[in-house]
Amino acid sequence: MHELSIAESIVDIIHQYVEEKHLPLVHDVSVKVGALAGVVPDSLEFNFAAITADTPLQNARLRIVPVPFVIRCNECGATSEPGGPIAICPRCGGMATKTLSGTELQVAEIEVNEPEEAP
Amino acid sequence: MSVITIERKVLEKNDELARQNRTLFASRNIFSINIVSSPGAGKTSLVEKTLEQLKGKLNVAVVEGDVQTDFDAQRVAKYGVPVVQIVTNGGCHLEAKLVQDALQNLDLTNIQLLVIENVGNLVCPANYDLGEEMKVVVASTTEGDDKPLKYPGMFRNASVLIINKTDLLPYLPCKIDELKRNALSINPSLIIFETSCTTGYGVAEWCTWLTGKVFQHKGTK
Numbered sequence: 001m002h003e004l005s006i007a008e009s010i011v012d013i014i015h016q017y018v019e020e021k022h023l024p025l026v027h028d029v030s031v032k033v034g035a036l037a038g039v040v041p042d043s044l045e046f047n048f049a050a051i052t053a054d055t056p057l058q059n060a061r062l063r064i065v066p067v068p069f070v071i072r073c074n075e076c077g078a079t080s081e082p083g084g085p086i087a088i089c090p091r092c093g094g095m096a097t098k099t100l101s102g103t104e105l106q107v108a109e110i111e112v113n114e115p116e117e118a119p
Numbered sequence: 120m121s122v123i124t125i126e127r128k129v130l131e132k133n134d135e136l137a138r139q140n141r142t143l144f145a146s147r148n149i150f151s152i153n154i155v156s157s158p159g160a161g162k163t164s165l166v167e168k169t170l171e172q173l174k175g176k177l178n179v180a181v182v183e184g185d186v187q188t189d190f191d192a193q194r195v196a197k198y199g200v201p202v203v204q205i206v207t208n209g210g211c212h213l214e215a216k217l218v219q220d221a222l223q224n225l226d227l228t229n230i231q232l233l234v235i236e237n238v239g240n241l242v243c244p245a246n247y248d249l250g251e252e253m254k255v256v257v258a259s260t261t262e263g264d265d266k267p268l269k270y271p272g273m274f275r276n277a278s279v280l281i282i283n284k285t286d287l288l289p290y291l292p293c294k295i296d297e298l299k300r301n302a303l304s305i306n307p308s309l310i311i312f313e314t315s316c317t318t319g320y321g322v323a324e325w326c327t328w329l330t331g332k333v334f335q336h337k338g339t340k
Contacts, residue, residue, distance in 0.1 A: 002212055002243035009129045017125060027120065031129065038245055038272040085271030086304045095307040105129045105246070111122050 003040060006105070007047035011057060013107050026060045028111035034104040035069040036085055069102030133247055136215035140250025143222070144233065150333040151233040153213075153249050155273055156257035157266075158239030161283040163191045164316035165257055166236055170198040172326040173232070177333060182221050182235040184213040191236065201226045212243035215250055232333050245272035252336065253278035260284045260291050264298035267305050274305045279312065281325060286315040 014026060029048075033039050041064045048062040071087055072079045075094035082090055087097050128134060144151050154162050166181060173179055180201040183191040192204035203225045205217050218235060227233070235251060237244045245254075256277035258266050261284055267274040274280065280302050288295060295313070302309055312328070314321035 002246060005210075005214075006129055006246075009132060012132065013125070013127050013129065017127075021123075023123070028122075036272060036275065038242060085268070085275065087275070087307065088304050095303070097307075107125050107127050107129055109122050109124050111120055114121055 003043040004047045006039060007044060007051055010107055011051060014110060024113040026057060026110050026112050028061050028063060030063040030065050030109045032065045032067050032104045032106045032108045034067045034102040036102045037105045065108060067101050067104045070100040071097040072100055073097050133215050136219055137248035137250040140215055140219055147227055148337055149230050149233050150336045151251045153235045153237055153251035153254045155237045155244045155254055156239060157241045157262060160257045160259040161316050162236050162257050163194055166195060166234055168316050168322045169326055170200060172322055177231050177330060178229050179232045179234060180225055180227060180230045182218060184236055184238045186238060207238060211238060211240050212247055213237050213249055214247050218249045241270040241273045245276045255279040257281045257283050260287050260293040264293045267302040271305045274302050280309045282313045283316060285313045285320060286318050
């Protein structure tokens with residue numbers, strides 16, 4: 001159930017950013033969620049909708065951008081998606097691998113109305 | 120409409136507070152570990168056995184995390200070490216802020232090792248850095264040998280795996296070699312210890328290693 005506190009952190013980041021930059025209404029929020037980030041997308045969407053209800057973000061859509069788990073083998077050099085959490089090279093069975101992606105949990109983009117022209 | 124790239128880590132606030140904790144530990148030459156496991160794997164028993172073993176060798180302080188009650192802090196207090204209980208009131212994991220606040224109530228004078236016992240949960244604590252030097256995951260034999268595959272995040276983020284309740288192996292279908300193989304397939308660099316907190320088996324080996332880490336860490340400061 002840490003999706004609730006993750007949703008709260010996302011909302012905090014947007015609020016802070018929008019305030020700092022004096023931005024208008026936010027329509028869309030995209031969040032990168034790595035395959036190994038341990039976050040359930042449905043639960044995150046649910047919690048985001050729940051805590052933004054009746055707030056200025058109530059119409060903002062949370063878009064989850066999945067990021068696959070990708071490793072590079074230190075032994076054979078192959079880059080691969082193991083398909084699960086196992087960090088073993090599917091090509092040569094090498095156990096010394098480097099994680100290239102899959103642990104992300106990041107607010108990537110927000111979509112806002114065009115800022116109004118300064119008079 | 121315009122799209123603005125933000126690229127900010129969702130847990131950046133927690134990470135910043137964890138950094139502050141880490142700085143505090145470094146300034147006091149404290150080595151800290153974050154013990155995680157499912158409920159009932161034996162975290163508190165391991166803490167007790169570790170305190171018993173390290174008595175007179177290392178100055179240890181303990182932060183206990185639980186959803187309710189201070190039962191664990193009471194157990195640990197019997198070993199005469201500084202201990203503080205965090206009650207999360209429903210929260211399923213510790214966050215850096217909770218630890219930071221708890222440290223206000225803990226006397227860290229001359230402390231060399233800080234043990235943080237997280238809330239029993241194999242999912243959420245994996246995401247939250249508390250400022251510790253390393254995560255120690257406890258997996259007990261009663262949980263089965265497939266735990267690492269079912270909860271990979273925790274095993275991936277831990278540096279040490281302690282396989283506890285080895286005394287029960289004769290009565291269980293759990294195959295310890297399979298458990299190790301599964302854990303290493305998720306995280307090949309895991310350092311593995313086997314313990315039974317009931318018989319005391321393996322505790323000395325773990326404590327010797329841990330003490331070495333504490334002094335090695337100190338040497339680098």
